[in-house]
Amino acid sequence: MSATHADPETALDTLISAGAVDEAADGTLTTTEEFEKVLAIYHDIYGAVSTEEFHQTVVDLFGVDPDSVEAHLEANGVDRTDVVAYLAAQSFLDIPVGQELLTHMASVLVQITPSSPVPDALPELDDDSSEAFLDSNPDAVITVWRRFCTPCDAMKEDLDEILESIPASVAVAGLDGEATDDFCRTFDVDSAPTVLCFRDGELQESASGRMSPDGVARLVDRVY
Incomplete structure (x- = not known):
């Protein structure tokens, strides 16, 4: 699977096949409850770590030069949400997936907004x-x-x-x-x-x- 062509369409198809994303008849995409549980775990871990720890995670994941990690994140528009989605997808899938395809998966996932837990009665x-x-x-x-x-x-x-x-x-x-x-x-x-x-x-x-x-x-x- 690691040799699969990496593009957003393949990433979405893989996420749907794995049960991380549901596609409704009208084309609406939503993350599944099972995937959101995994996502919540990684959010709890990486949403709370210090900036230095987050940067080290990026260095370890992508082999970025530690001295330029902040510039790399800014240049590529990557933040904690993207990294959390990347790690959650990597953990959720039961098949090996290459880094480029995982990166596309993270981009797809951050664009799919799950239902909000905030009650409708509150702004x-x-x-x-x-x-x-x-x-x-x-x-x-x-x-x-x-x-x-x-x-x-x-x-x-x-x-x-x-x-x-x-x-x-x-x-x-x-x-x-x-x-x-x-x-x-x-x-x-x-x-x-x-x-x-x-x-x-x-x-x-x-x-x-x-x-x-x-x-x-x-x-x-x-x-x-």
């Missing part, structure tokens, strides 16, 4: 919009969610009651913890769900794990 932020959101809403409660997260799913069942406990003057929003590495590193978020309370633009308190409506109400009362 969804990403790394690009979260700073502007906090600038515009200095008093805000932001919750970080994840896929395949039992405490997250349980907490969503109480979301209406939770939102009722938050003052009307306080903005609310949600983030996909697997897609917002910068936010999570900035505010030391390493699990989900995590509720973060900002006042006057500064993080005042955060709490991780499933919280009951009463627990959120007590947290909010302390901060606001």
